[in-house]
Amino acid sequence: MRAQTWKNSGIDLKPGTKITGKWYKNQYLIRGKLGKGAIGTVYLCESGGKLAALKISDKGTSMTVEVNVLKSLGQVQGTRLGPYLLDVDDWVSPNGTTYSFYVMEYLKGESLSLFVKNNGNVWIGVFLLQLLEDLEQLHQSGWVFGDLKLDNLIVLSSPTRIRWVDVGGTTQTGRAIKEYTEFYDRGYWGLGTRKAEPSYDLFSLVMVFLHLYYPQRFERTTQSEKLLFKKIDQVKQLQPYRNPLKKAIAGKYRTSSEMKNDVLQIVYQSQNKSRLKKKGNQKISNIPFYIEMGGISIVAIGFYILSLIF
Amino acid sequence: MKKGTLKQILLITDGCSNKGEDPAGVAALAYEQGITVNVIGILENNQSEDVGGLKEVEDIALSGGGVSQIVYPEILSQTVQMVTRQAMTQTIQGFVNKELKQILGSNQSIENIDPEKRGEIMEVVEDLGESSDLEVVVLVDTSASMHDKLPTVKESLIDLSISLNSRIGKNRFCIFSFPGKRKDIQKILDWSPQLNSISEVFPKLTSGGITPTGPALREAMYQFSKKSLLRSLRNESADVEEFGY
Numbered sequence: 001m002r003a004q005t006w007k008n009s010g011i012d013l014k015p016g017t018k019i020t021g022k023w024y025k026n027q028y029l030i031r032g033k034l035g036k037g038a039i040g041t042v043y044l045c046e047s048g049g050k051l052a053a054l055k056i057s058d059k060g061t062s063m064t065v066e067v068n069v070l071k072s073l074g075q076v077q078g079t080r081l082g083p084y085l086l087d088v089d090d091w092v093s094p095n096g097t098t099y100s101f102y103v104m105e106y107l108k109g110e111s112l113s114l115f116v117k118n119n120g121n122v123w124i125g126v127f128l129l130q131l132l133e134d135l136e137q138l139h140q141s142g143w144v145f146g147d148l149k150l151d152n153l154i155v156l157s158s159p160t161r162i163r164w165v166d167v168g169g170t171t172q173t174g175r176a177i178k179e180y181t182e183f184y185d186r187g188y189w190g191l192g193t194r195k196a197e198p199s200y201d202l203f204s205l206v207m208v209f210l211h212l213y214y215p216q217r218f219e220r221t222t223q224s225e226k227l228l229f230k231k232i233d234q235v236k237q238l239q240p241y242r243n244p245l246k247k248a249i250a251g252k253y254r255t256s257s258e259m260k261n262d263v264l265q266i267v268y269q270s271q272n273k274s275r276l277k278k279k280g281n282q283k284i285s286n287i288p289f290y291i292e293m294g295g296i297s298i299v300a301i302g303f304y305i306l307s308l309i310f
Numbered sequence: 311m312k313k314g315t316l317k318q319i320l321l322i323t324d325g326c327s328n329k330g331e332d333p334a335g336v337a338a339l340a341y342e343q344g345i346t347v348n349v350i351g352i353l354e355n356n357q358s359e360d361v362g363g364l365k366e367v368e369d370i371a372l373s374g375g376g377v378s379q380i381v382y383p384e385i386l387s388q389t390v391q392m393v394t395r396q397a398m399t400q401t402i403q404g405f406v407n408k409e410l411k412q413i414l415g416s417n418q419s420i421e422n423i424d425p426e427k428r429g430e431i432m433e434v435v436e437d438l439g440e441s442s443d444l445e446v447v448v449l450v451d452t453s454a455s456m457h458d459k460l461p462t463v464k465e466s467l468i469d470l471s472i473s474l475n476s477r478i479g480k481n482r483f484c485i486f487s488f489p490g491k492r493k494d495i496q497k498i499l500d501w502s503p504q505l506n507s508i509s510e511v512f513p514k515l516t517s518g519g520i521t522p523t524g525p526a527l528r529e530a531m532y533q534f535s536k537k538s539l540l541r542s543l544r545n546e547s548a549d550v551e552e553f554g555y
């Protein structure tokens with residue numbers, strides 16, 4: 001929903017700037033810029049010797065809406081559904097303009113594209129499962145993420161865990177999605193409404209993985225579903241998961257756990273097949289395929305279990 | 311919570327008016343009667359963003375209490391729905407601010423309340439934006455220069471109805487083009503909850519060089535029910551009550 005030409009908040013803080021909250025008087029030292037979106041700019045900052053991320057903007061209303069989402073996500077027990085919210089305040093700049101800002105946990109990581117490039121495609125299954133699990137929790141607490149996209153995902157290390165940032169699109173179930181990006185939006189493809197329901201996020205989730213393998217994206221046609229199916233089929237790395245991915249595009253899943261079960265099933269099955277192969281029961285022609293599948297599943301299950309523990 | 315009906319005119323144009331009364335004046339008149347006027351100015355692909363001719367776009371929206379945006383055709387869909395939603399929030403926030411002033415004193419507004427309470431107020435604003443009913447009169451400039459842009463305009467209006475119909479509140483739209491054949495505006499679609507049907511009725515023809523934006527806005531204003539037109543700023547508090555305060 002963000003138009004590129006929307007006048008951007010003209011704030012540019014230099015490293016070394018000290019920000020003091022108008023209401024609660026907490027102090028933050030700006031260390032550098034982390035990223036810029038349509039709503040505001042996110043900076044790395046330091047307070048009491050600890051690093052944190054500080055988002056600042058002159059769009060008070062949008063900021064307040066985001067803070068409300070972060071607050072209610074924070075109330076879901078023991079979860080990592082959004083960055084942990086540390087402080088909310090206003091800042092009066094030296095020239096007298098008032099900005100809204102909030103401070104959150106700093107998520108240090110790299111982009112999904114870079115990570116997969118450096119570490120290989122075996123991670124696709126892991127991230128798919130991790131995201132489905134987070135979505136399941138989010139949906140169960142009455143929210144839909146909305147603006148799920150490549151830009152909003154960060155891969156953290158030790159242990160490797162995919163996390164989302166930017167809850168600007170996160171919407172209560174049953175309402176209209178607050179914010180979306182056309183390529184990831186089923187309404188844009190003519191494949192559904194913009195009502196916040198689990199299937200909305202599952203559609204975007206598939207588009208995340210398509211965008212990963214089609215960095216230039218692609219244009220819509222009148223026969224969107226057919227086109228998206230074809231795009232899935234054409235990516236070798238997505239082959240093992242093509243059935244659940246297509247079901248999600250078609251809106252066949254009502255919950256994330258249904259999709260997660262299908263993905264897990266694929267991972268388990270391919271593992272069994274690779275065991276059989278070791279016993280020598282496989283036809284020769286299938287071997288390369290199963291070797292690949294076996295590799296995926298063992299790593300996927302390993303890291304999936306690891307991510308459950310941490 | 312009782313919900314109210316928000317009334318908006320959405321003007322889509324690519325240039326300046328050149329006939330009839332001042333459109334900003336008509337927009338102010340509409341605003342006085344509880345109708346918000348939003349304006350989207352469409353640029354040519356080779357046009358720079360700060361062309362003078364489109365200043366009128368901003369002026370109309372300012373006097374109409376609405377939101378304006380100047381865009382290239384590619385991002386029209388996203389812009390149309392963003393402008394509409396933003397104007398809804400703005401209108402509701404206006405009501406809420408007025409209430410706050412009554413309760414807390416004349417120099418209070420959302421900005422000078424602490425972030426904690428601001429959050430609670432925004433929750434109410436969001437709830438109202440989601441559940442309020444909405445009536446939009448869409449006014450499309452079909453003067454000659456708009457010819458190439460009309461397919462994009464049509465698509466963006468269908469897209470708008472996808473967004474708005476995903477809300478809890480009800481919607482009614484009607485579409486007019488201007489200039490009309492003999493009148494200032496021409497009806498394309500009568501009040502309807504959906505815009506899917508516009509594919510067949512959307513005008514393929516474009517008219518000549520006159521752009522009577524002011525008179526067209528006045529006609530658009532009259533499309534809202536008589537009851538709402540009789541409501542003046544003085545008894546707008548009745549609107550506030552409709553919103554459940």
Ligand SMILES: Nc1ncnc2c1ncn2[C@@H]1O[C@H](COP(=O)(O)OP(=O)(O)O)[C@@H](O)[C@H]1O
Pocket residue numbers: 034035036037038039040041042053055083104105106107108151152165166167168
């Ligand atoms: N908590 C965080 N830790 C680290 N980086 C972050 C954090 N939040 C945001 N970022 C970075 O800042 C960028 C812009 O932030 P975002 O919240 O997406 O802004 P907007 O909502 O205005 O688009 C993100 O894409 C991300 O790279």
